[in-house]
Amino acid sequence: MRQIVECVANFSEGRRLDVVQKIVDAIHAVDQVKVLAYESDADHHRSVVTFAGEPSAMVDAAFAGIQVACQLINLDEHQGQHPRLGAADVVPFIPIQGVIMDDCVQIAHEVGRRVGDELSVPVYLYEHAATTPERRNLADVRRGGYEGLKQTILRPERKPDYGPTILPEAGACIIGARNALIAYNVYLTTDNVDIAKKIAHAVRYSSGGLRNVKALGLLVKGKAQVSTTLTDYTQTPLYRLIEIVRREAARYGVTIESSELIGLIPQDVLLETAAWYLQMDNYQPEKVLENRLQILDDD
Amino acid sequence: MRQIVECVANFSEGRRLDVVQKIVDAIHAVDQVKVLAYESDADHHRSVVTFAGEPSAMVDAAFAGIQVACQLINLDEHQGQHPRLGAADVVPFIPIQGVIMDDCVQIAHEVGRRVGDELSVPVYLYEHAATTPERRNLADVRRGGYEGLKQTILRPERKPDYGPTILPEAGACIIGARNALIAYNVYLTTDNVDIAKKIAHAVRYSSGGLRNVKALGLLVKGKAQVSTTLTDYTQTPLYRLIEIVRREAARYGVTIESSELIGLIPQDVLLETAAWYLQMDNYQPEKVLENRLQILDDD
Numbered sequence: 001m002r003q004i005v006e007c008v009a010n011f012s013e014g015r016r017l018d019v020v021q022k023i024v025d026a027i028h029a030v031d032q033v034k035v036l037a038y039e040s041d042a043d044h045h046r047s048v049v050t051f052a053g054e055p056s057a058m059v060d061a062a063f064a065g066i067q068v069a070c071q072l073i074n075l076d077e078h079q080g081q082h083p084r085l086g087a088a089d090v091v092p093f094i095p096i097q098g099v100i101m102d103d104c105v106q107i108a109h110e111v112g113r114r115v116g117d118e119l120s121v122p123v124y125l126y127e128h129a130a131t132t133p134e135r136r137n138l139a140d141v142r143r144g145g146y147e148g149l150k151q152t153i154l155r156p157e158r159k160p161d162y163g164p165t166i167l168p169e170a171g172a173c174i175i176g177a178r179n180a181l182i183a184y185n186v187y188l189t190t191d192n193v194d195i196a197k198k199i200a201h202a203v204r205y206s207s208g209g210l211r212n213v214k215a216l217g218l219l220v221k222g223k224a225q226v227s228t229t230l231t232d233y234t235q236t237p238l239y240r241l242i243e244i245v246r247r248e249a250a251r252y253g254v255t256i257e258s259s260e261l262i263g264l265i266p267q268d269v270l271l272e273t274a275a276w277y278l279q280m281d282n283y284q285p286e287k288v289l290e291n292r293l294q295i296l297d298d299d
Numbered sequence: 300m301r302q303i304v305e306c307v308a309n310f311s312e313g314r315r316l317d318v319v320q321k322i323v324d325a326i327h328a329v330d331q332v333k334v335l336a337y338e339s340d341a342d343h344h345r346s347v348v349t350f351a352g353e354p355s356a357m358v359d360a361a362f363a364g365i366q367v368a369c370q371l372i373n374l375d376e377h378q379g380q381h382p383r384l385g386a387a388d389v390v391p392f393i394p395i396q397g398v399i400m401d402d403c404v405q406i407a408h409e410v411g412r413r414v415g416d417e418l419s420v421p422v423y424l425y426e427h428a429a430t431t432p433e434r435r436n437l438a439d440v441r442r443g444g445y446e447g448l449k450q451t452i453l454r455p456e457r458k459p460d461y462g463p464t465i466l467p468e469a470g471a472c473i474i475g476a477r478n479a480l481i482a483y484n485v486y487l488t489t490d491n492v493d494i495a496k497k498i499a500h501a502v503r504y505s506s507g508g509l510r511n512v513k514a515l516g517l518l519v520k521g522k523a524q525v526s527t528t529l530t531d532y533t534q535t536p537l538y539r540l541i542e543i544v545r546r547e548a549a550r551y552g553v554t555i556e557s558s559e560l561i562g563l564i565p566q567d568v569l570l571e572t573a574a575w576y577l578q579m580d581n582y583q584p585e586k587v588l589e590n591r592l593q594i595l596d597d598d
Binding site: 004006034036052096097180238239242256257258259260261264265266267269270271273274275277278279280281282283287288289290291292293 | 303305333335351395396479537538541555556557558559560563564565566568569570572573574576577578579580581582586587588589590591592
């Protein structure tokens with residue numbers, strides 16, 4: 001099976017679109033890597049570039065994008081609502097196909113080493129690539145932002161995993177390995193946003209709900225919406241989240257009108273969802289014609 | 300997107316496994332074609348070989364398999380329970396990916412022309428490749444079997460689409476284009492086979508149920524089973540069939556215990572099933588990460 005790693009890189013530039021384009025071009029120029037999407041937000045002053053490809057090519061592509069960002073973005077001149085440590089703020093690698101999390105951890109280390117050594121930019125590794133438990137959580141690593149890190153980088157607990165203990169104008173770079181996120185919105189058959197808020201409260205981890213689930217109740221297009229993020233669908237399946245939303249909604253006399261996926265979804269999530277609803281006990285990926293062809297191709 | 304055509308070829312040999320192996324080898328020898336599965340049934344004296352690949356390679360592979368079958372199988376010596384017209388009895392082409400039914404109709408004609416001209420074997424085209432409405436239905440084309448065709452081949456309505464009006468010992472070959480079948484069994488939470496029979500009666504086309512659905516009630520492994528075949532899942536979706544089985548079962552106070560897929564299933568069927576149960580109104584194949592990568596590959 002072909003090996004595919006994804007990267008959803010966040011850069012601290014959302015206004016100078018020529019700079020964003022140069023970052024995208026640098027990533028795009030690497031063979032065996034495809035840019036799947038990129039998006040800039042002027043308010044957050046931030047851009048997200050999603051790309052994917054073979055593991056070794058992904059090391060080169062991520063490094064190329066980080067290099068351009070560090071050359072062209074000066075954090076001393078950067079202001080935005082979103083917390084950030086640096087020009088190439090967060091660079092997570094995600095296993096998609098034919099690779100495991102450990103492979104992505106290794107990629108994070110390789111990119112981190114190159115960014116530290118060749119660009120002299122401090123690197124912090126997070127989530128599955130973290131070197132201490134305190135660095136697993138992105139919010140903890142990013143706390144205080146670029147301005148705070150300037151004051152604290154010499155403290156032992158702030159020592160970078162790679163690179164110098166001197167903060168350049170490009171700031172620091174947070175590199176990691178994590179599972180794919182699923183961003184999923186559920187619309188209810190009501191305009192009563194309180195019901196969406198109660199359901200969000202019921203399903204999210206922080207208030208006693210399902211592990212790996214974040215949720216908010218919002219009013220969108222005149223409808224109550226439960227906006228969810230599933231941070232590890234391999235442990236907490238999407239269908240379970242949706243069925244709990246459905247059951248909680250019934251408690252308030254409403255139901256699911258429709259749902260929408262934001263961004264992309266790994267194929268396995270949908271295949272396993274179908275097998276669950278169909279109660280297909282003998283489901284395995286080899287039962288899917290295209291997967292079987294793929295497996296034969298690799299023989 | 301890569302073009303993939305599947306062929307599920309039925310040969311009138313289920314006992315001499317060396318002959319079956321020679322047919323499989325001839326198909327397997329063609330570049331860009333993969334043999335996905337093959338199976339022989341001694342009672343039916345019949346084998347099914349499933350293979351898939353690029354359209355032009357599939358013409359060569361199907362012809363190669365038919366040629367070996369026609370050389371090695373003599374219908375005058377063949378006896379079996381299953382109705383058949385010839386050594387290479389039924390050869391349907393099925394659009395899987397990046398091709399439409401018309402492409403498979405064209406492949407059926409190309410293979411038919413070669414079998415008629417180069418092997419001097421009469422060819423009848425069926426289903427979507429049929430040249431008259433009377434030849435659409437396989438059962439109608441095959442009626443009377445090899446022995447009957449010997450008597451009737453000179454009649455105008457029996458004139459082959461390709462090849463001579465003389466029947467060789469290899470008999471005739473029925474070639475066509477059709478949609479993929481889904482063979483799907485549903486186990487109920489009861490051993491009362493009458494309930495399975497009533498549900499089968501309710502869902503199948505022949506007794507007033509869903510179009511494109513065949514169904515039987517059976518007792519399998521001590522459980523009542525509704526055994527179904529979906530002959531056109533593009534028109535009649537699998538989830539609708541399963542949900543009607545579930546509703547009819549509830550009428551008798553039972554429910555679905557589990558289900559099983561026989562053979563392979565095209566990926567789109569499961570992706571659309573997931574989208575339906577999740578009520579994902581904005582589902583499109585491009586939302587699936589792997590599909591998006593595939594599309595980019597083809598740019």
